[in-house]
Amino acid sequence: MPRTSQFPKADTFNLRIDSDLKAAFTQATEAEDKPAAQVIRDFMRSYVERQRRKAFELxxxxxxxxxxxxxxxxxxxxxxxxxxxEALFEETAVDDDSTK
Structure with missing residues (x-):
């Protein structure tokens, strides 16, 4: 059967995590009725955006x-x-004072 997800599978990302963390994360995502993989992708997007924003601000x-x-x-x-x-600001301040 063809894949019908809005996000076509491109690459995988394998990682090792503590079993307690995995269980707690899975429980939390299930409580919100969200797929764990989607939540992880959202975290990744947020992280990348924060890094871009930080670089922009620097x-x-x-x-x-x-x-x-x-x-x-x-x-x-x-x-x-x-x-x-400065001259424009001073001029504007004088204009503002004269209209009061």
């Missing part, structure tokens, strides 16, 4: 720190841009 932080360093040098575009932003 790169964003690295870039932010680099921009912050460049913004301290008055000969850079970043420095000029920050001065322009």
């Amino acid at each position: 790169e964003a932080r690295r870039q932010s720190l680099a921009i912050a360093r460049r913004s301290r040098n008055s000969s850079t575009d970043e420095y000029v841009s920050l001065l322009e932003l």
Whole structure:
């Protein structure tokens, strides 16, 4: 009979786990009426996504720190841009105060 699952079988992942952990995990997944394999795949997807997010956040932080360093040098575009932003914020703050 052909496979009808929405997730076609591609590879297997064999691992050894403690029998008590396996029994507890199986009991927990059965209590939620979910296949253990599907729960494991969901865990794997979540883990991969967390790692991607962590790498993205680390790169964003690295870039932010680099921009912050460049913004301290008055000969850079970043420095000029920050001065322009400060002027806009001050202008907006004055406009907000005058409308009260």
